[in-house]
Amino acid sequence: MISATGEWNAAPVLDIDPPQRMLHAVGExxxxxxxxxxxxxLPHTGRGANHGIHQAHGLAIALSQHLHHGADLDAALAGWQERFxxxxxxxxxxxxxxxxxxxxD
Ligand SMILES: Cc1cc2nc3c(=O)[nH]c(=O)nc-3n(C[C@H](O)[C@H](O)[C@H](O)COP(=O)(O)OP(=O)(O)OC[C@H]3O[C@@H](n4cnc5c(N)ncnc54)[C@H](O)[C@@H]3O)c2cc1C
Known part of the structure; x- marks a missing residue:
């Protein structure tokens, strides 16, 4: 199948250092x-979209706890980061x- 394929595409696959934080600040x-x-x-890990959706869902819950239940915002976000x-x-x-x-190779 590979040898019969006339046109090939390639994309670089790069490793990155693990991020240490999800919470940052630009100025204040x-x-x-x-x-x-x-x-x-990496694409073959097949988790990128799953991670993003899961993280966004968790973030919505953390923000909701702050907005609707009076949870401390910094604590809610720190808990979210610690979880994800x-x-x-x-x-x-x-x-x-x-x-x-x-x-x-
Ligand atoms: C080949 C391949 C296979 C994959 N297979 C899987 C899989 O099986 N399962 C899985 O879970 N994940 C898979 N993934 C990963 C998944 O596609 C990504 O992790 C996911 O799309 C990331 O979503 P995102 O919203 O974080 O970023 P993106 O989908 O990249 O969305 C970012 C958006 O921001 C826009 N944008 C960029 N700059 C600006 C700007 N300055 N202003 C406004 N908008 C901007 C972009 O146009 C884009 O629409 C695969 C990825 C690849 C490449």
């Missing part, structure tokens, strides 16, 4: 990173094992 303004902006996992950042680290760690560099 809080900034939240999630999805691929936080950390694009480890899954990103796990996926980034798995990527090179699923397709190590020697697999493309």
């Amino acid at each position: 303004t809080p900034v939240i990173l999630l999805g691929d902006t936080l950390a694009p996992v 950042l480890p899954a990103v680290h796990h996926a980034l760690h798995l990527g090179p094992y699923l397709a190590p560099p020697w697999a493309s």
